[in-house]
Amino acid sequence: MIAGLKKALGQDGGQDLDCSLHFSDAPSWEALEAMVNARQQELGWQPPDLETGPTNPLALxxxxxxxxxxxxxxxxxxxxxxxxxxxxxxxxxxxxxxxxxxxxxxxxxxxxxxxxxxxxxxxxxxxxxxxxxxxxxxxxxxxxxxxxFPEHKPLLPPAGSREAARADLLLRLERRLYSDWLPWLCQGWDNAGKRARFEGTMDAVDAELARGGGPYFMGAELSLVECVFAPMLERIAASIPYYKGLLVRGTGRWPNVDRWFDAMETRETYLGLKSDFYTHVQDLPPQLGGCVSIPEAAEVAAAIDGTDGRSWHLPLPPLTRTSLEPHAPGEDPPVDTLRAAARLVGNHAAVTRFAARGCGRPGRRLVSAPLADPTAEPGEAYLPAVDAALRHVAHALLVGAEAKQRGADALSAGGKGSGSGFVAEPAAAALAYMRDRVGVPRDLPLPAARQLRAHCNFAIDVLGA
Ligand SMILES: N[C@@H](CCC(=O)N[C@@H](CS)C(=O)NCC(=O)O)C(=O)O
Known part of the structure; x- marks a missing residue:
């Protein structure tokens, strides 16, 4: 347990409700911004230019x-x-x-x-x-x-050519894949039959990828067929493990699909807009009217949801092309943690109010996505505690959880800080609320998002709530 951090977050048993002193151990947002800048210099990483740089969901x-x-x-x-x-x-x-x-x-x-x-x-x-x-x-x-826009890299072969006929066939295959995925995902009966149909169509997709020579559907170059298949295969690769317990990517069962994903993940375009398993398994049910889990999927689902006690905790399991959630470019933890910290620090006022919904009141008008609550109200009384908790998360992302722990213990030994048990639980609830709503790619790319989720858990564990 990190006594100093607990104190700083206000869980050392004091009764005083004035939070300003209790949270003084967390660096200010200004100090954190300076740390972000210094770290950017040190690592040679700068936030990308939204107008001209790599694909970025923040660009307007x-x-x-x-x-x-x-x-x-x-x-x-x-x-x-x-x-x-x-x-x-x-x-x-x-x-x-x-x-x-x-x-x-x-x-x-x-x-x-x-x-x-x-x-x-x-x-x-x-x-x-x-x-x-x-x-x-x-x-x-x-x-x-x-x-x-014919002057901009054509993505379809000339009309009437043999290649155009092949592209048409592949576009129809994508619709067939959709039609064989959806009933298995969303209906609970005839599991074996629906699985067989889905696997058969995945076999056909894999065979077409082989026939074209790969790594893309039409051969060596990306085409419009990728633009159509990418959203579908991405959602399949997330939802089928989660709801049906069948791993789609990274097992060699569909080697040409594996190779296709690896090729897609060499592209700055796709990397900038691809989602992650967690976001998809949350976003599909409200769009499709529900998805049906089978018991065999429970273990994989817990790992994707981060409820297995490991997958969203430090030290994070490595992110590779064969991890449960494959990601061909892997990860770069120094840059990934910096990206997460920079996003949190740069948007801290809005994030604090958003996270404080976790210790506030649910909205009066609910929407169908369980993780969305656009009319929820933040717990105003706890804003200072939530703000401090988030500053601790950003600090841990910047200095590393181990160094954070050592620093916090030293602070504790020096007797600094005083707090109030009154705010620890709401602060932890706010961190959990935010952690569960980090969306990929909307908020961060996968390697940075998983760091943010895990560092929220680090702080939640420290709070012991
Ligand atoms: N056939 C349409 C389908 C578009 C579609 O279904 N869009 C959904 C989102 S995936 C939508 O906008 N639904 C209305 C809403 O959810 O607000 C297309 O290809 O553009």
């Missing part, structure tokens, strides 16, 4: 260094949960067509602005505006982008 305008105002505007969902938005997003990034972005909620986690439903009465996403004209339906949008 992408120019790719091309002059003039972008002609294209993409409406995509705020949380980056929508697979049809992901298709178009990947296509725009691969083609490097300048565009602006407006993020719109999906109904399962929030409200849509009336200006959007006036434009798109169904509220469906994605939508695309080109020169003031609005387009919906991802397939139509993708065709339009190919036709309208």
């Amino acid at each position: 305008r992408r120019t790719f260094n091309q002059p003039g105002e972008p002609e294209v505007k993409l409406y995509r969902d705020s949380a980056a949960w929508c697979p049809y938005c992901e298709r178009v997003w990947l296509q725009l990034e691969e083609k490097r067509i300048p565009y602006t972005i407006e993020k719109i909620n999906m109904r399962c986690y929030g409200d849509k602005p009336p200006e959007y439903t006036r434009k798109v009465p169904s509220g469906l996403l994605p939508a695309l505006e080109v020169d003031g004209q609005l387009w919906t339906e991802s397939a139509e949008i993708m065709s339009l982008l190919e036709e309208r």
Whole structure:
């Protein structure tokens, strides 16, 4: 137990409710910002340029260094949960067509602005505006982008060619895969039959990847077929282990699919917009009306949810191409922890109020995604405690949990700080609330997100709540 940190977070039994003194052991946000800057210098890592750098979900305008105002505007969902938005997003990034972005909620986690439903009465996403004209339906949008911007890396073979016929066949195969995945995922009867159909279609996908020579569907180069398959295979690779206990990636069962994922994960475009298993297994049920778990999946599900006591705790299990959640580029813990700290420090005021919902009141108007509660109210009385807890998390990310522990013990031995048991539990609840809502890619890429989740757990363990 880290006595100093417990004290700093206010769990050493004092009764005084004035938090300002008790949390003085946590570095200020200004001090943390200076530490982030110093660490950036030390590691030679800088936050990417959102307009011209690698694909980044925080970007609202992408120019790719091309002059003039972008002609294209993409409406995509705020949380980056929508697979049809992901298709178009990947296509725009691969083609490097300048565009602006407006993020719109999906109904399962929030409200849509009336200006959007006036434009798109169904509220469906994605939508695309080109020169003031609005387009919906991802397939139509993708065709339009190919036709309208031929000077930007074509992603489809010339119409009428043999390659174009093959691309058509592959696009139909993606729909077949969707149709064989969905019933297995969402229905509880005929498990064996549905599994057999799903595996058969995965075999067909793997065989097509082999037939094309790989690593991509059409051969050595990425094509529009990837933009369509990526959202689907990504959701399959997350949901089938979690709900059905069958590992899809990294086992050699579908070697060409493994190779395809590895190739996709060499691309800055895909890496910037891909999600993670946890986010997907949370985002699919509200979109699909529920997914059905089978008992054999319980162990894998606990590891993905971080409830197994290991997978979201320090020291984190390595992230490799064969880990439970494969990630071909692996990880870089110094940079990953820095990225997580930089995001937390840079957005601390909003994150503190958001996390404090965990010790506040649920909203009066609920939405269907269990982890979303747009009208929840933060626990105002605990904001200083939550703020301090988050500063400790950021500090641990920057100096490392072990050094943090040593420093905290030294502080404790020196007798600094005094606290109140009154705030430890709410602070821990706030950290847990935030930890469970770190979304990939919306908030951070996977390697940094898992560091943030694990460092929240470190602080929660210290609080002993
Ligand atoms: N066929 C459409 C499907 C689009 C679609 O179903 N979008 C869903 C999100 S995945 C949506 O916007 N639903 C409304 C909402 O959830 O607010 C396309 O390909 O664009």
